[in-house]
Amino acid sequence: xxxxxxxxxxxxxxxxxxxxxxxxxxxxxxxxxxxxxxxxxxxxxxxxxxxxxxxxxxxxxxxxxxxxxxxxxxxxxxxxxxxxxxxxxxxxxxxxxxxxxxxxxxxxxxxxxxxxxxxxxxxxxxxxxxxxxxxxxxxxxxxxxxxxxxxxxxxxxxxxxxxxxxxxxxxxxxxxxxxxxxxxxxxxxxxxxxxxxxxxxxxxxxxxxxxxxxxxxxxxxxxxxxxxxxxxxxxxxxxxxxxxxxxxxxxxxxxxxxxxxxxxxxxxxxxxxxxxxxxxxxxxxxxxxxxxxxxxxxxxxxxxxxxxxxxxxxxxxxxxxxxxxxxxxxxxxxxxxxxxxxxxxxxxxxxxxxxxxxxxxxxxxxxxxxxxxxxxxxxxxxxxxxxx
Amino acid sequence: xxxxxxxxxxxxxxxxxxxxxxxxxxxxxxxxxxxxxxxxxxxxxxxxxxxxxxxxxxxxxxxxxxxxxxxxxxxxxxxxxxxxxxxxxxxxxxxxxxxxxxxxxxxxxxxxxxxxxxxxxxxxxxxxxxxxxxxxxxxxxxxxxxxxxxxxxxxxxxxxxxxxxxxxxxxxxxxxxxxxxxxxxxxxxxxxxxxxxxxxxxxxxxxxxxxxxxxxxxxxxxxxxxxxxxxxxxxxxxxxxxxxxxxxxxxxxxxxxxxxxxxxxxxxxxxxxxxxxxxxxxxxxxxxxxxxxxxxxxxxxxxxxxxxxxxxxxxxxxxxxxxxxxxxxxxxxxxxxxxxxxxxxxxxxxxxxxxxxxxxxxxxxxxxxxxxxxxxxxxxxxxxxxxxxxxxxxxxxxxxxxxxxxxxxxxxxxxxxxxxxxxxxxxxxxxxxxxxxxxxxxxxxxxxxxxxxxxxxxxxxxxxxxxxxxxxxxxxxxxxxxxxxxxxxxxxxxxxxxxxxxxxxxxxxxxxxxxxxxxxxxxxxxxxxxxxxxxxxxxxxxxxxx
Numbered sequence: 039x040x041x042x043x044x045x046x047x048x049x050x051x052x053x054x055x056x057x058x059x060x061x062x063x064x065x066x067x068x069x070x071x072x073x074x075x076x077x078x079x080x081x082x083x084x085x086x087x088x089x090x091x092x093x094x095x096x097x098x099x100x101x102x103x104x105x106x107x108x109x110x111x112x113x114x115x116x117x118x119x120x121x122x123x124x125x126x127x128x129x130x131x132x133x134x135x136x137x138x139x140x141x142x143x144x145x146x147x148x149x150x151x152x153x154x155x156x157x158x159x160x161x162x163x164x165x166x167x168x169x170x171x172x173x174x175x176x177x178x179x180x181x182x183x184x185x186x187x188x189x190x191x192x193x194x195x196x197x198x199x200x201x202x203x204x205x206x207x208x209x210x211x212x213x214x215x216x217x218x219x220x221x222x223x224x225x226x227x228x229x230x231x232x233x234x235x236x237x238x239x240x241x242x243x244x245x246x247x248x249x250x251x252x253x254x255x256x257x258x259x260x261x262x263x264x265x266x267x268x269x270x271x272x273x274x275x276x277x278x279x280x281x282x283x284x285x286x287x288x289x290x291x292x293x294x295x296x297x298x299x300x301x302x303x304x305x306x307x308x309x310x311x312x313x314x315x316x317x318x319x320x321x322x323x324x325x326x327x328x329x330x331x332x333x334x335x336x337x338x339x340x341x342x343x344x345x346x347x348x349x350x351x352x353x354x355x356x357x358x359x360x361x362x363x364x365x366x367x368x369x370x371x372x373x374x375x376x377x378x379x380x381x382x383x384x385x386x387x388x389x390x391x392x393x394x395x396x397x398x399x400x401x402x403x404x405x406x407x408x409x410x411x412x413x414x415x416x417x418x419x420x421x422x423x424x425x426x
Numbered sequence: 427x428x429x430x431x432x433x434x435x436x437x438x439x440x441x442x443x444x445x446x447x448x449x450x451x452x453x454x455x456x457x458x459x460x461x462x463x464x465x466x467x468x469x470x471x472x473x474x475x476x477x478x479x480x481x482x483x484x485x486x487x488x489x490x491x492x493x494x495x496x497x498x499x500x501x502x503x504x505x506x507x508x509x510x511x512x513x514x515x516x517x518x519x520x521x522x523x524x525x526x527x528x529x530x531x532x533x534x535x536x537x538x539x540x541x542x543x544x545x546x547x548x549x550x551x552x553x554x555x556x557x558x559x560x561x562x563x564x565x566x567x568x569x570x571x572x573x574x575x576x577x578x579x580x581x582x583x584x585x586x587x588x589x590x591x592x593x594x595x596x597x598x599x600x601x602x603x604x605x606x607x608x609x610x611x612x613x614x615x616x617x618x619x620x621x622x623x624x625x626x627x628x629x630x631x632x633x634x635x636x637x638x639x640x641x642x643x644x645x646x647x648x649x650x651x652x653x654x655x656x657x658x659x660x661x662x663x664x665x666x667x668x669x670x671x672x673x674x675x676x677x678x679x680x681x682x683x684x685x686x687x688x689x690x691x692x693x694x695x696x697x698x699x700x701x702x703x704x705x706x707x708x709x710x711x712x713x714x715x716x717x718x719x720x721x722x723x724x725x726x727x728x729x730x731x732x733x734x735x736x737x738x739x740x741x742x743x744x745x746x747x748x749x750x751x752x753x754x755x756x757x758x759x760x761x762x763x764x765x766x767x768x769x770x771x772x773x774x775x776x777x778x779x780x781x782x783x784x785x786x787x788x789x790x791x792x793x794x795x796x797x798x799x800x801x802x803x804x805x806x807x808x809x810x811x812x813x814x815x816x817x818x819x820x821x822x823x824x825x826x827x828x829x830x831x832x833x834x835x836x837x838x839x840x841x842x843x844x845x846x847x848x849x850x851x852x853x854x855x856x857x858x859x860x861x862x863x864x865x866x867x868x869x870x871x872x873x874x875x876x877x878x879x880x881x882x883x884x885x886x887x888x889x890x891x892x893x894x895x896x897x898x899x900x901x902x903x904x905x906x907x908x909x910x911x912x913x914x915x916x917x918x919x920x921x922x923x924x925x926x927x928x929x930x931x932x933x934x935x936x937x938x939x940x941x942x943x944x945x946x947x948x949x950x951x952x953x954x955x956x957x958x959x960x961x962x963x964x965x966x967x968x969x970x971x972x
Contacts, residue, residue: 056636059942067949074954174960205960207432214959221954222902 071213079216080182082226084411085132087233088243089183091412092130095238100151101374102127105143106159107135109295112348116242119362121388124373129243132176137162138200139176140279142193146184155369156290163276163314164307167269171201182212200275232414240387245411246351248401249344253298260299261330266309280321291369292318296328298339298346326364335360351398393420427469429614429708430653438712445716451631458605465610473572480536481604484582487532488589488596491525529590533583540579543571574613580747582607585621587751594622602629611709617723617743632717642715644930647948649707654956656910657701660693663897670896684884686893687877691860694867722927726918731851733820733858748796756795762788782829790825794818809874813865820858906955
């Protein structure tokens with residue numbers, strides 16, 4: 039039976055309506071998933087804030103990209119370094135990152151910045167082979183806050199090759215991994231959206247804990263030059279990272295941050311980090327062992343650390359001064375060329391950092407142990423003091 | 427390639443597109459055959475030979491039996507005038523014997539393969555134990571089970587028996603028959619489709635229909651909801667129970683208490699139903715989109731008011747297979763008739779009880795044997811035999827003690843139509859089912875009995891609150907299971923009231939907006955609360971192992 043003209047017309051209308059309905063359903067689902075992936079999948083942490091705030095920094099305004107794990111954001115203050123040496127920097131750092139996160143972090147940074155130097159913390163290469171492979175959380179965070187693109191897919195594939203190939207799709211779409219966190223993260227959505235509501239933060243990714251633990255003088259082994267051979271996967275990851283930076287024309291400075299080593303696992307990590315430094319040197323990179331310079335820096339193990347691996351604001355200032363000067367003198371990074379508005383922002387950042395240090399000192403004195411990191415609340419507190 | 431995996435989704439979508447894109451619709455079945463062959467070889471490459479043996483032998487046996495039958499009829503017709511009635515009967519009987527021999531040989535071969543692969547090690551070990559030896563020293567076959575071996579063996583042998591009974595015409599095209607046996611949506615975990623309901627649909631021509639597409643998609647997501655949101659989340663808790671040693675205890679605690687065992691049993695009841703029926707919903711949804719209607723395998727089984735009703739609502743196609751090919755042959759056999767007659771002829775048979783027993787004894791016995799087979803079908807372990815015996819005993823006793831039960835109810839003036847009574851019947855049946863499940867959960871028969879004792883004698887809330895932490899589920903996961911169970915309960919009640927089979931059919935009565943909204947909600951629930959991705963090790967479908 040052939041269809042009549044009105045029937046054909048009505049059928050076409052029906053098909054069109056259905057096609058629109060299916061497309062609308064897909065669009066709603068995809069939009070909802072994208073929203074949840076960006077706002078609700080990864081729990082609200084100081085790392086998340088740091089990554090989001092990095093994305094807000096004006097294009098090509100960061101001269102030194104600080105990478106690595108928690109040692110680098112607790113040991114180096116970008117705002118303080120700017121105040122002292124005049125160059126801009128930012129710690130694009132996620133706590134506990136292994137070296138698998140280095141290259142993805144640089145790739146992410148290169149989306150908006152053209153750094154003149156990368157200062158990388160060797161700690162991520164000091165993990166054992168299994169940890170290097172299994173530290174996936176930082177990779178997901180980097181992936182989650184990178185715009186969807188062919189390059190992100192490529193990076194996701196690289197991430198998966200170095201950890202677990204079956205995870206490739208979930209690196210490209212972290213929703214696959216973190217979807218069940220959505221309900222529990224609903225409570226933090228207000229805070230998450232609040233962070234999106236203002237521009238680049240004057241706190242510049244800083245983080246510290248207001249405590250001062252008293253340690254004994256450093257063991258001789260802390261200064262050892264002994265090495266533990268890197269496993270093949272770790273060595274390949276680091277070599278790949280160096281080659282990538284070299285191809286991009288960015289010099290890399292490998293920094294071993296100073297810590298108070300106490301346990302065999304600390305000493306073993308130190309030995310692996312010595313191997314990282316050796317590998318970096320063999321590939322023509324600059325290296326700096328701040329562990330050996332512990333006392334030259336002026337660090338005091340009885341007052342400058344909130345735990346054995348991380349300095350408090352006192353230690354942070356001392357390390358920043360030492361490392362910052364090294365970057366200026368040895369790596370040739372001079373004051374950044376900024377327009378008036380940016381210059382004003384960074385001056386404000388340097389001033390705010392001093393207020394943050396005052397707050398931290400007060401809290402240490404009062405025995406009030408808290409994490410101070412980029413957040414709307416801390417920013418409000420500092421702004422109030424600054425206005426006073 | 428699990429039914430809930432992305433590769434399977436891609437495979438099903440590609441198959442669907444090619445299926446509808448084929449220019450000549452009469453070749454659509456070829457697409458399904460290629461897809462099913464690819465699916466089988468991809469998932470069970472090293473065991474493909476077993477399904478091939480089943481396809482070839484059953485195809486040959488069925489055609490042989492049909493040929494004998496055809497020849498017999500033709501000969502009888504040709505010699506209509508020459509042969510006497512006795513000669514015709516003798517000729518027919520001889521032919522029937524030949525057909526029976528072909529049937530028996532083929533069934534022995536195919537069930538023999540199933541026995542060897544699935545049960546040999548168990549029986550060999552059990553015989554060794556009986557003879558005082560160690561099961562480990564008994565001869566063993568070291569093979570994994572071919573994908574869907576129990577399902578395709580039952581599907582194919584059911585067809586063979588139907589051909590023998592001449593209720594269906596045999597399929598002369600071996601490739602079309604191969605499609606019937608290996609059809610990919612049902613090979614993993616059923617349903618056990620009957621030839622006359624499925625085959626013509628498989629080889630028929632189908633256009634993409636909007637209603638089928640809509641209903642199919644709804645069914646797929648409803649299945650995914652059951653499987654990923656409820657079953658796999660619950661499975662994480664059950665898995666932890668097993669990992670912690672179940673009843674055997676671990677270094678952390680002495681062993682689980684009765685409340686915990688009861689909780690695990692309830693969780694298992696929920697998990698088993700949602701896992702199995704969820705998988706079937708996905709399969710049915712895929713088929714529905716292609717215009718193929720797979721048989722319903724579940725009808726709200728936990729609303730059953732008796733255990734026999736439960737088995738008419740749970741794994742319906744297995745029940746139907748057992749009824750057609752095991753129950754009836756036993757209940758209608760000469761032996762059964764002789765036993766009934768013997769009871770009726772005895773002095774006991776003259777009493778009221780004797781009269782009742784003479785009527786129901788053989789069916790009760792047949793039921794018991796059926797459920798013993800159902801138990802064995804589930805696996806080679808004493809716990810499955812215990813499961814079968816338990817169900818068989820209950821059904822057998824229900825049939826035999828029916829009048830006593832009716833009299834007691836009347837004596838107590840219970841209105842069998844009262845809502846509270848129906849609810850009580852449902853709860854009573856659920857408890858009986860749960861006891862059966864305990865056989866499933868336990869490692870073996872002894873362990874199952876121990877679990878039941880604990881449930882009765884060791885109820886302790888504070889111990890339970892401590893032990894539940896060992897399951898390692900987060901509060902949000904318990905909330906997910908609760909929410910999932912509530913939605914499931916609501917939909918099940920609606921389906922029960924309306925006598926419909928799927929939530930999609932329920933929604934057909936609602937406005938288009940509500941339908942789209944429901945589908946959107948279902949998709950979002952699956953996406954957000956579903957157990958998938960690298961954080962999870964998704965559970966394989968429980969019935970896949972059978």
